[in-house]
Amino acid sequence: MGVALDGIAIIVGDYGSGKTEVAINLALERKQAGVDVRVADLDLVNPYFRTREARQQLQSRGVDLVLPPAAYLHADLPILSPAIAGLLRSPSPLTILDVGGDDAGAMVLGALADALSGQRFRMLQVVNPLRPQTATVEGCLKAKTAIESASRLTVKGWIINAHLMNETTAETIADGYRFGQRLAAASGLPLVCITVPQALAAAVPAPDCPVLIIRRQLVPPWQQSDPLAKV
Amino acid sequence: MAKVLMKGNEAIGEAAIRAGCLNYFAYPITPQSEVAEYLAKRMPEVDGVFLQGESEVAVGYMIFGAAACGARVFTTSSSPGISLMSEALSYITCAQCPAVFVNIMRGGPGLGGILPSQGDYFQATKGGGHGDYRLFVMAPDSVQEAVEMVMEAFPLAEKYRNPVMILGDGLTGQMMEPVEFPDNLQKAPTNKDDWATNGMDTRGSDKRNLVKSLFLDPTALNAHNLLLKEKYARMQREDVRYEAYNTDGDYQALIVSYGTMSRVCRTAIDNLKADGVEVAMIRPQTLFPFPIDAIRQAVGREHCRLAISIEMSMGQMVEDVERSVQGRCPVEWYGKCGGEVPTPEEIMDVVRERLAG
Numbered sequence: 001m002g003v004a005l006d007g008i009a010i011i012v013g014d015y016g017s018g019k020t021e022v023a024i025n026l027a028l029e030r031k032q033a034g035v036d037v038r039v040a041d042l043d044l045v046n047p048y049f050r051t052r053e054a055r056q057q058l059q060s061r062g063v064d065l066v067l068p069p070a071a072y073l074h075a076d077l078p079i080l081s082p083a084i085a086g087l088l089r090s091p092s093p094l095t096i097l098d099v100g101g102d103d104a105g106a107m108v109l110g111a112l113a114d115a116l117s118g119q120r121f122r123m124l125q126v127v128n129p130l131r132p133q134t135a136t137v138e139g140c141l142k143a144k145t146a147i148e149s150a151s152r153l154t155v156k157g158w159i160i161n162a163h164l165m166n167e168t169t170a171e172t173i174a175d176g177y178r179f180g181q182r183l184a185a186a187s188g189l190p191l192v193c194i195t196v197p198q199a200l201a202a203a204v205p206a207p208d209c210p211v212l213i214i215r216r217q218l219v220p221p222w223q224q225s226d227p228l229a230k231v
Numbered sequence: 232m233a234k235v236l237m238k239g240n241e242a243i244g245e246a247a248i249r250a251g252c253l254n255y256f257a258y259p260i261t262p263q264s265e266v267a268e269y270l271a272k273r274m275p276e277v278d279g280v281f282l283q284g285e286s287e288v289a290v291g292y293m294i295f296g297a298a299a300c301g302a303r304v305f306t307t308s309s310s311p312g313i314s315l316m317s318e319a320l321s322y323i324t325c326a327q328c329p330a331v332f333v334n335i336m337r338g339g340p341g342l343g344g345i346l347p348s349q350g351d352y353f354q355a356t357k358g359g360g361h362g363d364y365r366l367f368v369m370a371p372d373s374v375q376e377a378v379e380m381v382m383e384a385f386p387l388a389e390k391y392r393n394p395v396m397i398l399g400d401g402l403t404g405q406m407m408e409p410v411e412f413p414d415n416l417q418k419a420p421t422n423k424d425d426w427a428t429n430g431m432d433t434r435g436s437d438k439r440n441l442v443k444s445l446f447l448d449p450t451a452l453n454a455h456n457l458l459l460k461e462k463y464a465r466m467q468r469e470d471v472r473y474e475a476y477n478t479d480g481d482y483q484a485l486i487v488s489y490g491t492m493s494r495v496c497r498t499a500i501d502n503l504k505a506d507g508v509e510v511a512m513i514r515p516q517t518l519f520p521f522p523i524d525a526i527r528q529a530v531g532r533e534h535c536r537l538a539i540s541i542e543m544s545m546g547q548m549v550e551d552v553e554r555s556v557q558g559r560c561p562v563e564w565y566g567k568c569g570g571e572v573p574t575p576e577e578i579m580d581v582v583r584e585r586l587a588g
Contacts, residue, residue: 015238015265016236016237016238016241016407048262048346048401048402048405048406049405049406074344074345074346074570075345076261076345128236130234130235130236130409131235131236131237132235132237132241132245135235163236164234164236164409165236165407165408165409166409167234167409220402220406220491220494221402221491221495221572221573221574221575222491222494222495222497222498222575223498
């Protein structure tokens with residue numbers, strides 16, 4: 001079951017929830033399914049492990065990536081490219097905004113309120129229940145309130161990204177899925193998808209929601225990133 | 232406790248709390264600001280204190296003050312911030328106060344960049360401040376080891392009444408890894424009555440404790456320096472730590488590398504082994520005291536004909552490797568700085584080239 005998304009998808013979540021890896025894989029998966037995709041790196045908060053580090057992989061598959069000017073790629077300055085507002089006013093079939101972590105990262109969305117008004121968009125919150133601050137339903141709801149208040153937008157669904165990096169097991173995914181069901185019930189919002197690492201795809205029983213296969217692209221220098229899906 | 236996924240910077244903050252350290256003073260700087268962000272939320276939950284200083288200079292002396300009172304205290308910063316704290320480090324070391332400093336290194340010199348680097352090796356191990364002083368320096372290679380080292384750092388600082396520095400780099404702080412914290416929390420010791428300025432009433436004593444770093448009498452200052460010197464020699468005798476990797480094989484070269492750089496070397500060593508080239512590694516876990524004996528013994532193996540210091544700096548560790556090798560084989564260097572981390576392929580090429588050359 002593919003992750004059917006269109007319009008503008010705004011990916012938010014707690015710091016370290018895996019937003020960027022989700023955004024990259026979502027873009028590649030939708031592109032593979034024949035949808036034209038653009039990604040905008042809106043992470044103004046953290047200078048490490050950002051979408052821009054996967055620009056070659058995205059561009060090799062024809063995913064359009066909007067970045068700050070090259071001279072500022074490695075800066076930790078809050079630069080919001082004017083191209084972003086333009087991109088939102090004339091969106092492609094799917095536009096993914098990869099937003100920085102926490103409420104601090106989501107604050108940038110306030111600056112885009114004008115550009116977003118009248119557009120079809122959906123803000124989705126990524127949750128990794130293995131992160132201490134989102135290990136409980138209450139923790140996730142608290143984060144949701146903070147992000148909504150900073151962005152002045154409303155979260156419309158959950159993406160459960162349960163993993164422990166290289167120590168992820170099928171059980172991690174199954175526990176994460178059950179957590180996602182509880183979170184969906186408590187919040188009244190849908191479970192948009194769960195993520196499953198490529199290596200575990202066969203070992204995890206199919207859930208009652210779409211699955212996004214993760215081919216990890218943001219890895220430390222001593223590890224190889226996962227090969228992209230065959231074209 | 233079950234494993235959780237944490238960023239190095241967050242895990243360092245949590246580890247300090249678990250080590251019974253409830254006093255944290257700091258000033259934000261990339262790439263370690265998440266420690267302050269994390270502890271700003273977390274310290275109030277455990278009745279601890281986080282106070283942001285008006286600069287790193289101020290933070291250094293806040294640490295001195297709390298340490299002199301006998302409290303467990305720590306700070307975190309990144310390269311330029313540690314430069315500003317170096318005056319206080321010299322004073323604190325002279326006054327023999329225990330404290331923990333974490334440096335999540337970024338590219339230098341100057342304002343430099345914000346990506347990973349190991350350019351503060353000299354600053355940490357040879358002293359960035361003035362006078363004959365040494366820090367006890369530990370270098371973790373993973374988030375888990377960063378947690379363990381932070382928790383060990385406080386007892387070590389108290390054992391020697393000397394600051395301990397944890398030397399990480401931007402990757403140590405920013406990467407996320409599964410981590411497990413010990414269930415038992417440490418408690419800060421209360422046996423500091425013989426020296427700390429913790430209040431005569433509190434300790435029920437009529438003896439005044441004095442913490443100072445001024446010795447105007449030259450004979451007294453010389454004697455004090457000899458006392459410090461003996462302490463550094465004791466660190467070398469009792470607390471050297473290192474990891475030996477692939478040292479069982481019939482290796483031709485020895486890599487010396489620390490921190491996250493050593494993880495790239497580890498991948499390179501595994502790949503070279505698969506190609507039939509045996510290379511060993513000594514990974515110093517303490518940079519001061521340096522694992523001199525372990526390196527000397529490792530290059531003493533029959534077919535080892537080369538030692539290479541691989542670091543994200545321009546060869547700052549080479550002289551420590553040389554004084555360990557003591558002329559038994561040539562000592563070479565490979566590295567990059569500025570934020571580019573050498574890849575496993577680069578390391579493999581360098582090792583092959585140098586062995587052929």
